[in-house]
Amino acid sequence: MDLGIKGKTAIVCGASKGLGRGCAEALAEAGVDLVINARTESTLIATAEEIAAKYGVKVTPVACDITTPEGQAKVLAACPTPDILVNNAGGPPPGMWSDWDRDDFIAAIDANMLTPITLMKAVLPSMMEKGWGRVINITSMSVKSPIAVLGLSNAARAGLTGYVGGTSRQVAPHGVTINNILPGIHATDRAISLDQGVSAAQGITMEEAAAQRMETIPARRYGTSADFGAMCAFLCSQHAGFIVGQNILLDGGAVNSTM
Numbered sequence: 391m392d393l394g395i396k397g398k399t400a401i402v403c404g405a406s407k408g409l410g411r412g413c414a415e416a417l418a419e420a421g422v423d424l425v426i427n428a429r430t431e432s433t434l435i436a437t438a439e440e441i442a443a444k445y446g447v448k449v450t451p452v453a454c455d456i457t458t459p460e461g462q463a464k465v466l467a468a469c470p471t472p473d474i475l476v477n478n479a480g481g482p483p484p485g486m487w488s489d490w491d492r493d494d495f496i497a498a499i500d501a502n503m504l505t506p507i508t509l510m511k512a513v514l515p516s517m518m519e520k521g522w523g524r525v526i527n528i529t530s531m532s533v534k535s536p537i538a539v540l541g542l543s544n545a546a547r548a549g550l551t552g553y554v555g556g557t558s559r560q561v562a563p564h565g566v567t568i569n570n571i572l573p574g575i576h577a578t579d580r581a582i583s584l585d586q587g588v589s590a591a592q593g594i595t596m597e598e599a600a601a602q603r604m605e606t607i608p609a610r611r612y613g614t615s616a617d618f619g620a621m622c623a624f625l626c627s628q629h630a631g632f633i634v635g636q637n638i639l640l641d642g643g644a645v646n647s648t649m
């Protein structure tokens with residue numbers, strides 16, 4: 391399917407690895423020029439070179455922490471008026487409800503709620519002026535089905551989801567859509583670290599920990615970055631202009647719910 395976005399420009403945050411990279415690759419395959427971001431410069435540059443060589447698009451790496459005002463300014467300076475914005479960063483650490491104090495919540499809210507909101511506020515005006523734009527926020531299945539040990543993530547991402555619910559309806563008349571994609575477990579570094587935690591806690595191997603987790607997923611596998619990127623690129627396509635303010639679960643059926 392021709393996604394109809396060849397020649398457009400996108401900022402993809404947290405894109406040197408994992409789900410962000412999956413989104414960057416799928417957009418590049420559709421002919422979109424990219425500004426990609428992550429903190430570790432060496433990995434980011436290698437990713438930029440690989441994507442540019444594979445898909446023949448322009449890929450500009452901007453190494454910085456996107457959760458800081460300096461990082462946000464650096465990315466926006468490289469691409470002040472993108473057609474597409476994909477918001478992503480690492481998730482907050484796990485723990486117990488009693489572990490976290492105000493500073494922990496402020497850090498999580500800064501990273502996973504206020505950073506995407508700041509970037510949206512920066513790019514929405516030019517998208518609305520052009521009459522076309524696409525914003526994707528990578529959140530989590532925990533928005534629909536809270537994961538007990540991820541209280542910081544549950545809280546911050548729920549806040550972002552509420553903001554998107556209202557804002558997406560305000561910008562939709564201008565041809566701009568904002569949607570969230572909610573990953574269930576995907577085979578990225580994040581999944582490896584979750585499986586390491588289970589392996590250590592239960593005294594089982596990594597393979598056993600992964601097999602145990604797969605039993606809870608009707609698709610009986612982890613998602614891939616390519617699965618995830620394909621959905622992102624479709625939501626950024628010309629065909630998705632009527633999809634507004636949605637929370638799309640990509641979880642292999644793990645959340646047992648009709649809606």
Ligand code: NAP
Binds near residue numbers: 406
């Ligand atoms: P990942 O494989 O660890 O990749 C994260 C990417 O973001 C890397 O490129 C990383 O590079 C970059 N990054 C992290 N923090 C950053 C920051 N502050 N500023 C800029 N770049 C940053 O993680 P993932 O699995 O793709 O997860 C992406 C998001 O989805 C996370 O928020 C995660 O919590 C959420 N999620 C993932 C899953 C899953 O199963 N994978 C499930 C639910 C939710 P650097 O480290 O070099 O910065």
